[in-house]
Amino acid sequence: MFDRVLIANRGEIACRIIDTARRLGIRTVAVYSEVDVDALHVRLADEAYPIGAAAAADSYLRVHTIVEVARHSGAQAIHPGYGFLSENPALAEACAAADIAFVGPPAEAIRAMGAKDQARRIMQDAEVPVVPGYHDDNRDLKVVTTQARLIGFPIMVKAVAGGGGRGIRVAERELDLTEAIAAARREAQSAFGDDRVLIEKLVQRPRHIEVQVFTDTRGNAVHLYERDCSVQRRHQKVIEEAPSPAVSPALRAELGETAIAAAQAIGYVGAGTVEFIVDHEGTYYFMEMNTRLQVEHPVTEMITGLDLVEWQFRVAAGEALPLPQESIPLYGHAVEARLYAEDPAQDFLPVTGTLSRLRLPVEPGSIPAGTRVAARVDCGVVEGDSVSPHYDPMIAKLISWGRDRAEAVRALSTALSATQIGGTTTNLAFLGAILRHPAYDMNEIDTGFIERHREDLIPLPAPAPALALALAALSVLLGRRRTAANAAVHSGDPHSPWDTADGWRLNDEAHDTITLIDNGAPVAIGVRGGPHPLWLDLPDGEVEADGSLSADGRLRATVAGIAVNATTFCETLPSGGEHITISVQESTWHFGLDEPLAASVADEGESGWLTAPMPGRIVRVLAEDGAKVERGTPLMILEAMKMEHTIAAPAAGYVEHVNFALGDWVSEGEVLVDFVAEGSA
Numbered sequence: 001m002f003d004r005v006l007i008a009n010r011g012e013i014a015c016r017i018i019d020t021a022r023r024l025g026i027r028t029v030a031v032y033s034e035v036d037v038d039a040l041h042v043r044l045a046d047e048a049y050p051i052g053a054a055a056a057a058d059s060y061l062r063v064h065t066i067v068e069v070a071r072h073s074g075a076q077a078i079h080p081g082y083g084f085l086s087e088n089p090a091l092a093e094a095c096a097a098a099d100i101a102f103v104g105p106p107a108e109a110i111r112a113m114g115a116k117d118q119a120r121r122i123m124q125d126a127e128v129p130v131v132p133g134y135h136d137d138n139r140d141l142k143v144v145t146t147q148a149r150l151i152g153f154p155i156m157v158k159a160v161a162g163g164g165g166r167g168i169r170v171a172e173r174e175l176d177l178t179e180a181i182a183a184a185r186r187e188a189q190s191a192f193g194d195d196r197v198l199i200e201k202l203v204q205r206p207r208h209i210e211v212q213v214f215t216d217t218r219g220n221a222v223h224l225y226e227r228d229c230s231v232q233r234r235h236q237k238v239i240e241e242a243p244s245p246a247v248s249p250a251l252r253a254e255l256g257e258t259a260i261a262a263a264q265a266i267g268y269v270g271a272g273t274v275e276f277i278v279d280h281e282g283t284y285y286f287m288e289m290n291t292r293l294q295v296e297h298p299v300t301e302m303i304t305g306l307d308l309v310e311w312q313f314r315v316a317a318g319e320a321l322p323l324p325q326e327s328i329p330l331y332g333h334a335v336e337a338r339l340y341a342e343d344p345a346q347d348f349l350p351v352t353g354t355l356s357r358l359r360l361p362v363e364p365g366s367i368p369a370g371t372r373v374a375a376r377v378d379c380g381v382v383e384g385d386s387v388s389p390h391y392d393p394m395i396a397k398l399i400s401w402g403r404d405r406a407e408a409v410r411a412l413s414t415a416l417s418a419t420q421i422g423g424t425t426t427n428l429a430f431l432g433a434i435l436r437h438p439a440y441d442m443n444e445i446d447t448g449f450i451e452r453h454r455e456d457l458i459p460l461p462a463p464a465p466a467l468a469l470a471l472a473a474l475s476v477l478l479g480r481r482r483t484a485a486n487a488a489v490h491s492g493d494p495h496s497p498w499d500t501a502d503g504w505r506l507n508d509e510a511h512d513t514i515t516l517i518d519n520g521a522p523v524a525i526g527v528r529g530g531p532h533p534l535w536l537d538l539p540d541g542e543v544e545a546d547g548s549l550s551a552d553g554r555l556r557a558t559v560a561g562i563a564v565n566a567t568t569f570c571e572t573l574p575s576g577g578e579h580i581t582i583s584v585q586e587s588t589w590h591f592g593l594d595e596p597l598a599a600s601v602a603d604e605g606e607s608g609w610l611t612a613p614m615p616g617r618i619v620r621v622l623a624e625d626g627a628k629v630e631r632g633t634p635l636m637i638l639e640a641m642k643m644e645h646t647i648a649a650p651a652a653g654y655v656e657h658v659n660f661a662l663g664d665w666v667s668e669g670e671v672l673v674d675f676v677a678e679g680s681a
Contacts, residue, residue, distance in 0.1 A: 001317050002026055002077045002101065006070040007045070008091070009081030010060065011380035012364075012397065013293075014041035017079050019365045020309040029073045031066060033059035035388055040380050047073060054390045060084045067094045077101035077316055079309075083392065086292040087114055103316040105270045105291050112266040113289040115160050117198050123286045126265035128258055131277060131285040133200035135160075141178065144199060148177055151201045157181050159188030160196035165235035166643070167191060170202060186619060186637075187644055203277050203285065205446040208232065209244050210275040210290075211259035212300045212308075215268050216315045222325045223256035224300050224308075231434060233348050233450045234643070238427075239434055240296035241335040242303050245405055245443045251282055262289060271297075271312050280446075295338070295397070298369070298378060302334030302401040307369035332372060333408040334401045337416065337431045341393040344430040344458045349645060350393040352614055352668065353424030356571045358383040360396065361418040372401045374411040387424055389615040389640055389668075395426065405443075409435050417586050420553075422571045422579075429588050433457045436586065461519040466540050468589040470559045471582045473514045473525045473536055475568040476593060478549035481531070516580070517592030533558075555582075610647050610673040612666045616640030621662055623673070627655045635673055638666070653677040 005021055006029040007014045014030060018041065021028045030045035035054040042048040049069045052059035059065075061084060070078055078095055080086035080103065089107035096102065104110070113119045117135035124130055134147035148155045148171070157180045159167025167188030169180035181197060189195035212224040228244035229237045243252065259274035266289075273294050275287040297308050311322060343349045364379035379396035387393055398415045402408030413435045419428060434440055437453060450457060464472075512527040526537030533546035547557030555566040569581045570593070578593040620637035623629065629649045636647040636658070649655075656674040660666055 001319075002313065004029060004046075004073065004075045005077045005079055005103070005313070006031065006066070006073060006075035007041070007079050007081065008060070008066050008085055009079075009083070010036055010039060010041055010391065012378045012394065013081040013083075013295075013380070015044055015365060015380045016369075016378050017081060017309055018044045020307055020313070020369060023307075023368065024310060024313065026313070029069070029075050031060070031069055033390075035390065038385075040382055040385070049073065054388070056084060056390065061088075063088070063090050063094050066091070067098050067100065070095075070100050071098060075100065077103055077313075079103040079312070080292065082292050082295055087290070089114065101316045103270070103312050105268050105272065109266045109268045110291045113291050115196075116158060116288055117160050117196070119288060120198070120286075122265055123262060126261055128262050128265075128286045129284065131200045131203060131287070133198060135198040139196070141181070144181065145174065145177060148174065148199055151199065154202040154204075155180075156200045156202045157184040157197050158200060159184060159192060159194070160198055161188060161192040161194040165232070165237075167197070168235045183644070190619060190639055190644075203279055205280065205448055206230075207244065207246050207278040207445075208237075208275065208287075208447055209247065209255065209278045209284070210273045210294070211255050212294075212297070213259050213263045213268070213272050213274060214308075214311055214315070214321055215260075215263055215270065215272075216321045217269055217318060218320050220321045220324070221260045221264060222321060222323070222328060223259050224304055224306070224328060225330050226252060226255055227294075227296055227299055228445075229296060230445050230447050231440070231449050232447050237296065237338065238450070239335065239337055239431070240299055241333065241405070241408070242299040243330065243333070246278070248282075251284075255284065258284075258286075262286065270315050271308055295394075296336050298376065298397065298399040299334035299336045301370045302372055302376075302399060303330055303332055305329055305331070305370045305372060309369065332401055332403050333405045334399060335405075335408045335412045335435075336397055336399045337412060337435075338394060338427075339396045339398060339419070339421075339431065340427050341387040341395055341424045342427050343425045344427050346613070348427070349613055350389075350640065350643065351425045352387045352389050352393075354386045355381060355383055355395070355421065355423050357420055357422030357569050358385075358395075359418070359420035361398070361415040364396065374402070375400050375415040377415075395421065406441075409441070413586065417583070420567060420569055420581070420583065422569050422581065430457055432586055463521075464518045464523075464589050464591070466538050466543070467559055467562075467564070467584075468582055468587075469516065469518070469523060469525060469538055470536050470543060470545050471555060471557060471564065471566050471568070471584070472516055472580050472589070472591050473527065474534070474545050474547050474557055474559075475549055475555055475566075475570070475580065475582065476514050477512070477527060477530075477534065478547065478555070479570060482549065482551075515593070609671040610635065610650070610675055612638060612668055612670045612672055613645065614638075614640045614668050616645070616666060618660050618662055618664045618666065618672075619644065621658060621660075623655045623658060625655060625657050629653065629655065636660075638672075647672055649675065651677040 004027040018028045028045040030048035031051045032042045051065050085091040089110040092102045092107035155171045157169045169184045171177040171180040184197045185195040208229045211226045215221040227242040229240045231239040262274045273290040276284045278284045360377045361375045364377045367376040376399045400411035416432045514525045516523045529535045543560040545559045553568045555568050557564045566584045580591045582589045616638040619639045623635040631651050633649045634646045638645045656676050
């Protein structure tokens with residue numbers, strides 16, 4: 001086994017690898033970009049080295065620099081994690097040249113599966129079923145269109161290189177094909193430096209099923225069963241589970257054998273994942289092979305009781321696989337949710353921000369891999385860290401295990417309910433809505449699940465219920481009382497009524513007003529009486545309320561005679577206003593407090609500015625000064641956090657001025673386009 005390993009990655013996967021290395025007595029070497037100097041993986045590693053600027057191309061993608069750090073530090077192996085260089089054969093080759101073990105497959109295997117067109121050919125030769133498609137080198141649009149007609153619409157356009165859901169577009173009809181190809185090529189070029197694409201028949205309402213395989217240098221090969229990754233948004237996984245509730249024992253065995261055959265066809269070594277599309281009749285097709293550890297590997301660890309990173313280390317060190325196929329257990333069910341800094345209401349737009357609050361159900365890294373528990377958290381950030389625009393916006397992964405699917409889902413739902421995040425928008429409520437959805441509960445899922453149930457999962461804003469308003473007002477009042485009490489202790493007269501925050505009035509009943517901002521609308525709540533109890537004048541009438549608020553935000557309240565336990569969090573926003581979050585079991589509400597009302601774009605029918613929703617680079621300018629446009633017309637495309645984001649006209653009108661050019665970098669909030677709505681000039 002190795003004495004020292006360099007981890008060529010960052011975030012939660014770097015922390016995850018460090019956990020196993022520590023348990024095995026392996027010293028770890030971290031690398032970091034200039035914005036990651038204080039990152040958690042840097043603090044957890046035994047030693048750490050800077051490797052460049054914030055942009056991945058100037059740091060985490062620099063093969064020569066990383067190998068030189070490994071040499072300098074005395075690392076005997078490099079673990080690439082996932083993403084970045086994990087599927088780049090250049091790193092595997094550089095490791096071989098430097099006599100450093102690469103914790104992954106040979107460069108030839110990575111190269112064989114790295115290009116989807118080549119992978120299709122190899123799988124066809126190995127008699128592994130593939131989706132009907134076209135992957136020849138002739139990129140002439142007329143030829144591709146002709147082939148698309150022969151295959152039949154709808155068609156999926158996919159980047160030949162890379163993965164992670166990037167460089168993928170769907171053409172429902174021939175009219176959509178040209179733009180789908182152009183968009184996929186742009187995104188692929190930006191993400192992978194390769195704009196080649198292929199086309200495949202779009203299998204309607206399929207399951208995304210993947211099989212975890214492991215091989216060693218001694219000819220042994222096993223599979224560790226399958227994972228169901230069908231719940232996706234923008235072709236990226238959101239919820240994963242193992243085993244798949246749609247796979248029978250017979251199909252499980254067949255998929256496992258096919259996945260092993262696929263791995264052996266390319267001389268694979270180490271951990272890999274063979275991905276399949278499975279239709280409603282159980283017919284399956286090879287989709288691609290990921291030549292690395294997957295983000296969702298913890299669900300496999302949960303149902304098998306195995307540590308996959310340990311297996312990776314042992315195979316890379318030349319050891320045999322720890323277990324034969326017949327000895328690999330499968331017990332219970334596991335589900336994972338990916339917690340992202342993104343806004344589901346804005347088409348899952350990635351967001352940045354500082355994590356002013358981060359409360360997780362269990363301490364990250366406290367549960368050894370392979371342990372079957374109700375909740376495990378893999379995380380690479382701590383409270384106070386920033387979500388960087390330069391990298392993937394994942395905050396954490398929450399994984400739960402149960403004796404069956406229902407128990408595992410309940411456990412994950414409970415874990416999500418115990419999670420609190422402040423300082424940035426997240427998909428936390430969205431994840432909870434998925435797990436509670438009747439169709440998910442009934443196992444009626446496929447890759448179109450989120451889009452089909454979008455209105456249920458991302459409901460339109462609605463007025464907060466009276467209970468939520470009462471709890472928010474109560475938490476504000478109790479918080480003010482604590483602050484005032486602390487100040488009074490240090491004042492000249494700690495018993496003075498002037499140092500209280502209970503609405504005390506000379507010769508009058510105590511009264512106060514709390515103004516909450518509910519979905520942009522101010523709600524004035526009158527408060528009288530107190531200190532115990534209080535009377536709150538809500539929009540639906542007056543209610544009696546009382547309670548206590550702990551320093552960590554736990555609110556024990558009684559509202560209209562009903563006892564409620566809630567969690568509350570109040571934070572100051574960069575705008576100067578305050579934001580309050582109230583959570584009761586599986587429900588969460590957000591309110592502003594004396595928050596200035598502002599908008600980056602004027603309402604429809606008014607002039608305004610279109611601003612950058614986040615830092616990024618302009619990859620397309622689609623409008624000129626003076627251009628007349630309709631509502632929804634794309635004006636500019638911004639690339640940020642590995643994804644393209646279209647800036648569209650909010651109303652019919654004209655473009656007064658385009659402020660940036662192709663290739664320009666912009667900061668969050670910068671005015672991209674001066675826009676004049678129809679009738680407002």
